[in-house]
Amino acid sequence: MNRATGSGSDGIMQASRSSALRRSSSASRIALFVLLALPLELQAADFDGARLSSPWAIPFAGMLLSIAILPLAMPAIWHRHFGKITAGWALAFLVPFALQFGLATAGEGLVHTMAGEYLPFIILLTALFTISGGVYIRGNLHGSPLLNVALISIGAVLASFMGTTGASMLMIRPLIRANDNRRHVTHIIIFFIFIVSNISGSLTPLGDPPLFLGFLKGVTFFWTVGQLVPETLFMVGTLLVLFFAIDSYWYRKEDLLPVDPTPDTHRIGVDGGINLLLIVLVAAFVLMSGIWHPGVTYTVFGTDVGLQHLVRDGALVVLAFVSLLLTPAGVRAANEFSWAPMAEVAKLFVGIFLTMMPVLAMLKAGESGAFSAVARAVTGHDGQPLPWAYFWFSGALSSFLDNAPTYLVFFNLAGGDPSSLMVERASTLAAISAGAVFMGANTYIGNAPNFMVKSIAEHRGIRMPSFFGYMLWSCGILLPLFLLCTFIWFH
Numbered sequence: 133m134n135r136a137t138g139s140g141s142d143g144i145m146q147a148s149r150s151s152a153l154r155r156s157s158s159a160s161r162i163a164l165f166v167l168l169a170l171p172l173e174l175q176a177a178d179f180d181g182a183r184l185s186s187p188w189a190i191p192f193a194g195m196l197l198s199i200a201i202l203p204l205a206m207p208a209i210w211h212r213h214f215g216k217i218t219a220g221w222a223l224a225f226l227v228p229f230a231l232q233f234g235l236a237t238a239g240e241g242l243v244h245t246m247a248g249e250y251l252p253f254i255i256l257l258t259a260l261f262t263i264s265g266g267v268y269i270r271g272n273l274h275g276s277p278l279l280n281v282a283l284i285s286i287g288a289v290l291a292s293f294m295g296t297t298g299a300s301m302l303m304i305r306p307l308i309r310a311n312d313n314r315r316h317v318t319h320i321i322i323f324f325i326f327i328v329s330n331i332s333g334s335l336t337p338l339g340d341p342p343l344f345l346g347f348l349k350g351v352t353f354f355w356t357v358g359q360l361v362p363e364t365l366f367m368v369g370t371l372l373v374l375f376f377a378i379d380s381y382w383y384r385k386e387d388l389l390p391v392d393p394t395p396d397t398h399r400i401g402v403d404g405g406i407n408l409l410l411i412v413l414v415a416a417f418v419l420m421s422g423i424w425h426p427g428v429t430y431t432v433f434g435t436d437v438g439l440q441h442l443v444r445d446g447a448l449v450v451l452a453f454v455s456l457l458l459t460p461a462g463v464r465a466a467n468e469f470s471w472a473p474m475a476e477v478a479k480l481f482v483g484i485f486l487t488m489m490p491v492l493a494m495l496k497a498g499e500s501g502a503f504s505a506v507a508r509a510v511t512g513h514d515g516q517p518l519p520w521a522y523f524w525f526s527g528a529l530s531s532f533l534d535n536a537p538t539y540l541v542f543f544n545l546a547g548g549d550p551s552s553l554m555v556e557r558a559s560t561l562a563a564i565s566a567g568a569v570f571m572g573a574n575t576y577i578g579n580a581p582n583f584m585v586k587s588i589a590e591h592r593g594i595r596m597p598s599f600f601g602y603m604l605w606s607c608g609i610l611l612p613l614f615l616l617c618t619f620i621w622f623h
Contacts, residue, residue, distance in 0.1 A: 181493030182500040188490035191225035200599035218483035264301035266459035275311030287328035296333035300581035316382040329581040330573035342539030342568040350550030473587035523563035527571030
């Protein structure tokens with residue numbers, strides 16, 4: 133059985149998790165205050181990743197292993213103290229770094245990561261989570277294999293226009309509710325993560341952050357559509373066929389619950405429809421931040437923040453509050469809306485963003501850095517880039533690192549000139565783009581909506597695989613398809 137049963141045990145589990153979140157929040161706030169208090173007297177400084185050796189990656193490895201192992205090995209400790217554990221790994225990097233390279237350098241790196249990367253990331257995620265939580269599809273959809281294929285396909289189409297995060301947050305709740313009378317549902321969530329939360333976001337800069345960064349660097353808006361349609365259609369189409377076969381097998385094999393938790397109604401409708409407009413506005417403000425360049429910047433402890441980014445982030449905060457004000461409370465109650473998944477993601481990704489700072493710095497150093505082997509591996513003997521290598525290396529690293537800066541690393545390794553990359557080296561840029569987007573599906577942390585979808589499903593009582601359990605699914609299903617993509621398009 134994939135679904136947890138017994139309302140009493142579910143209630144205890146929910147209460148325990150909520151209590152754990154409350155207990156860890158205080159320590160997390162204290163730790164975050166300490167971190168943010170570091171850079172009080174900062175000077176601008178450029179840090180060279182070539183000055184770092186591979187042991188600086190240990191805190192990041194520890195953070196990943198904690199996420200992967202502790203929920204299985206010590207579930208009670210993890211659920212009570214994951215905020216403290218996250219803060220501990222962040223400090224395990226920041227304190228030695230400050231001691232060796234100076235408080236100013238450590239503080240500047242911290243502010244750059246928090247203000248330039250983490251806060252925009254978490255603001256966008258929170259806005260989409262809040263707004264999508266105010267959309268309730270009224271009525272009862274019965275989760276047959278064909279209906280599930282239809283719902284996932286709708287999410288796939290939406291992903292390239294409102295982003296993988298927006299599409300995931302909008303479609304996951306109706307999908308879960310449509311299948312709430314079924315016992316075997318874990319595979320449905322996994323394929324949803326594969327298709328909607330990752331691969332379908334590969335056609336426009338709005339689909340996934342790496343492509344948006346490419347757009348900011350000069351890659352034209354419709355370039356990815358022209359280049360990645362065959363690869364995307366192949367991946368999505370093949371996965372939908374596989375999903376239909378697997379879902380049909382389990383659908384025939386199981387007895388449906390005698391009482392459907394969602395009552396039948398005569399009409400299918402949408403409550404909280406204003407939030408659909410707000411989602412469109414979120415996409416518009418994100419696009420605006422890439423097109424509008426007023427030339428006004430503000431320096432915050434050595435980190436330049438453009439006016440367009442401040443306007444975007446401020447607008448997203450306002451839209452989230454508008455959603456909370458305009459959405460009737462009953463709509464969120466019907467959606468079983470809870471802040472717990474958002475709180476969990478926000479805390480864990482603070483540690484991920486901070487501990488991956490040295491890893492990205494070493495990668496950016498290219499052949500001068502500790503990971504010089506990566507730079508050499510993606511270049512042929514004739515000095516030309518190897519598309520297949522760029523696909524696999526950008527993808528493998530995007531499975532564990534934030535895929536947006538990873539994309540930039542390989543974009544620059546390939547030359548960094550968009551006019552050249554879009555023409556003479558189009559296959560290389562397509563390989564980088566596909567690798568960064570597609571292979572975010574390999575792990576729970578490969579793309580932000582992956583963890584969000586997992587957390588929402590678990591809070592609805594669905595038993596999701598562990599970190600490594602999920603990777604068994606992704607490696608078994610996705611890696612063979614990635615190999616086919618390599619031989620067809622990236623050889």
